Amino acid sequence: MRTQLHLLLLAAVAAAVDLWPTHQRIAPSFVNTDVVRTVELSSQAYVKASYSIESQSDVDNDVFYLTLSEEEENVTGWIEAKAKGATGGLEVKRLGQHAESLAYLYAIKLAKPLPKGESLTLLVDSVQSHATYPKPAFATQHDSHFRVYEADGIVLSPYETTSQRLRVKAPTPNVRSYHIPSALEALAKDEPAVKSGATVTFGPFKSQPPTATKDFDHKPYRVSIDFEMNIPALTVVSLKRTAEVSHWGANLNIQDEYVVRNDAPELKGQFSRLDFQMSQHARRMSPVIIPALSLQLPSGAHSVYYFDIVGNVSTSAFRPAPKAAGRAARLGPQNAQLDLKPRYPLMGGWNYTFTVGWDAPLGDSGRWDEVNGRWILAVPFLTPLPATPIDQADVRIILPEGATDITVHPPFDVALMERSTHITYLDTIGRPAFDFHAQKLTEKHDGFIYITYKVPTAAHLQKPLAVTVASLIIFSVMWTLKRVDMTIKK
Template sequence: MHQRRCKVVCAMHIHGAVNNFLYSASFLNPLNWVKEKLVPSIREKPSQEEVEASKKQAAKEGNRSVFEATPGPLVRQARGKWGLAIPVKKGVHVPNKPHKPRPTAHKYSTANFKISHRKLNMLGRQIAGKPVDYAILQMQFSEKRASSRIMNMLATAKDHAVRYKRLSEPKLVVAESWVSKGPRGPKRLEPRGRGHFGIRTHPNSKLTVVLKEGKTVEEQKKEERARKIRKIVSAAATREDVPIRNPSPTSLGAAVHSEQLWKLAESKFQSFENTAIVRTVELGGSVVHVTTTYAIKATQPGAKVYTIALGLEEKQKTSWLEVKVKGQQTPLDVVHYPLDTSRNFQLLDVALPDVLSLNSTLNLVLETLQTHATFPWPKQASQKEDQALKYQTDLFVLSPYHTGVQRTKVKAPTPRVISYTTPENLQDFTLDAPASKQGATVTYGPYSDIPTSSNNKFIKEHQQPITVHYFHEQPVLEISKLTRTAEISHWGANLNIQDNLVLHNAGPTLKGHFSRLEHQSQSYFKRPAPHALPALTLHLPPGIRNTYYYDLIGNVSTSRLRIAPAAPKNQRASRYSVLELRPRYPILGGWNYTFTLGWDAPLSDSAVYDRSTGKYIVEVPIMTPIPGAVVNSAEVSIVLPEGATGVEFAPPFPAVANRISTHTTYLDSMGRPMLTFEYENLTIMHAQSIFVSYKVPLAAHLRKPFVVGVAFFSVFALAIVGRRINLTIHQKTL
């Protein structure tokens, strides 16, 4: 019985195994095999007791999960040579790797470019220790060739330091800057005279800077002020850096009233601020060229008019003024404020070409020519001595707006600068040297954070004069009196111009007597005295004829004229006739020379006929420019043809006075209209033309030949009548 039961059970097991094999085998039922192997099956979630039991079993066997380890500091595996792990002994503590500290500096450099390391080092010293924004501004207004490259490098370094190293932008300063020599470029041949040659190598250099967080300009000023206050020691007294307490009622009321009036006046000057002001003074003899660049920023939308302030002395010296947008040639309209004698400045309104939106910027360029701004010092010099001049101006450029940075450059003709003024008490505007000299340039500034300066309070407290004493190697010329007469003749188709000039040498007066031997020796060795004028070169119009030049004694033959051909019709002249004048004697300091210069020119070169209006339009130049000279007083007279009517004129700039009179000359019956214009302090920029338009009727054209014919026939008639009149007392009788 038992054996039979075992056989049945074994048969059942064998039957089940065969069925499983038949239905699960891949070669008999591949779909079930794929379903069994690939289709996910549902797993039952274990109970909490089973999970805890499995964790205890794993912990006992040492197979605990990493995520279930006891929390604590991670232990760094020690590494030896070639990066191999070093087994750590039990009980030995391996320290953790410290966190990377926050960066405190950023290093950046330019690429190697063609420049001498000495030249590049000067720019590196200029920006070392300065705030990065201040250094960028210095490079923006620098005239060096490499300044733009360094400015871009500083801007990139600043952006990287703020973006990648999280440094504070307002506190970034150029902590270090140095110059490294680059690789030498290929050698090149340099041709020289007499078949020789040399070897030229172009040096390469680069500039490296390190930006760090430092103190801002305001913090430096505050510390400097505190340091100077601590130095002040007084006996039995304590200094307090606070405003004065208990002032007198009178002074307090006057101060409050004055402040209220000024705030009311400057309330309309809040639409702009000056990012930077750079003034460049180019020294000369009688004429000084001043260029001031205003980098302005609109603080209110819709700004249209910008106001410029000039000191009273500067305004009195200025004979020519023009305002342009930087990079453009069209001058802007300028309106002068009424002169207020109670204030030490004058305001000018400049109409901007476009309305500026909020925070938009614009660069304006103010160009002025100052006359009689220099004076000789010493006032006397011998023929062998050099000529020295002095120039004096104000330190600050006045402005009704707040100014971020301001700088003044005074450029002498040569590096021979004798002395210059060093301003004092400028701790509120700069911590560096207030003035410096490099070559022929004296730089004042830069000065930072300048408040509104066009007020009497600022002028009294901070404005101060500066003086530059320099050598000048050219004579200082002035035209004391210029009388120009331009006569228009239609019958001769001619324009005659005659100038009567009184030339004055405004340099140092001659010490002692004039030595002809010394003058001849200087001419022979080609080392003339700088304050002596041996000759003068003038540019005259092309196509002139019948040129004459004489002085009080008579004709001067020691001159040379090179006439340029006349320009084609409807084209501007590109060439000039050159006249080289050599006076009878050299004109030394304090000497005068009076002479007359004149010429004839074809009227067709200066006049046109407008058929629509029937008028003639004639262009008459005001003066012949003399390089480096100023005309103290000028009188320009234009004589029109006889019988001219409907006279109109358009001067290029207003005259001091003008009038119309009658000029009578030979063969005139009624006289000719004459226009007279009077000017003062003319420079080379005033060498422009006056346009005159008028009508000449046919009767006026025929009047002169009719008068000449009548006069001619009258003479014949008188002769005929005279021949027939017998004036003898006793007549002969036959």
């Protein structure tokens, strides 16, 4: 079954890719009349792009192709799009690398074909992880934290672009420098780059023909900005989540195993606990240090535990979700909060491994569908740390023993999905388990895995029957041994 699921997933991906002409020339069905990209720098880079497009054809005018360079594709973990003024989003499909231009294609399906001569504004939001790097690469625990962000100065597009500009917003106005290459300066309509407060604006630039071609080299047009980072730069290197469903206990147990890393400049010299305590007391903590972490847990979370490779960590505080009343209750339940304080502060380049787990009522995430006679379960794919990228995530969901007729719906396309059998105490045939593997995740990936299944009545009785039979066997053995005469007679 594991192999079958793997092959089905690969076949579905291959079929989806074959629908799109990654090897063919893209028709110039649109013109980008104005493109404005705004990048907000934080522990991740949040890119908001506005594409004002005009249709040039009555055919091939229902799909807009978005292209990214290899550098941007490597750091982009999430893309979503919608039409300006519309409520719902548009379908975005990743097509892969174009055979000629080597740019990475994304197809945005418009709500309806755009007639020739009409205009539309597309709002494209994306999240970039590991898009900045520290400069200098080493720092003491008292130093400030500076990073460098690089981006394509002009947008890659298979369409002509009439006007475009790029805005980069740093976390603070302390921008040490910014660089615009001479090739890009020559394309500027007015000032090539202007700094105002914490924002650096590159452009506007002159009209450009299609740049997503094999003859165009985007590297001479890349810009950079050197800025101060006043917030932590944390990365989840690995996350392993296990969610186990129990109908007998009406409980959902979730356990997360984290490996996190501080991506600030690596520590130069020795770490001083005394200096750390003094800066903490004076509230002058350097942003290169991460002294604590915080997690938002479901409102019904209880029996929370937290430990690392040494053992239980007592320097943590769990705050259950407050009982809402009045208007707050109508807005929905609030989250519980778990504040974690590691055994040592995380300096730049340091890792920390820990495990967090909790129980929650099964009724908060599962319900019985009387119409179809099935259980419907919604398990969160992850519980993200605020504004923290996740390099790799492995999620395992363990269903009750005897679950049948199972359907699985992940919140997004995962790299690999497998089915296996999990055997624990008092099990006879084992429990069905599903494993999901994904990479390059952001807080935008915190959707739910929906699973529907049936549990026959006989399966509910399977565990108590196994316990009863085991107890009878033990009793019979003991009763037999008690009546056997083990004495030695002459």
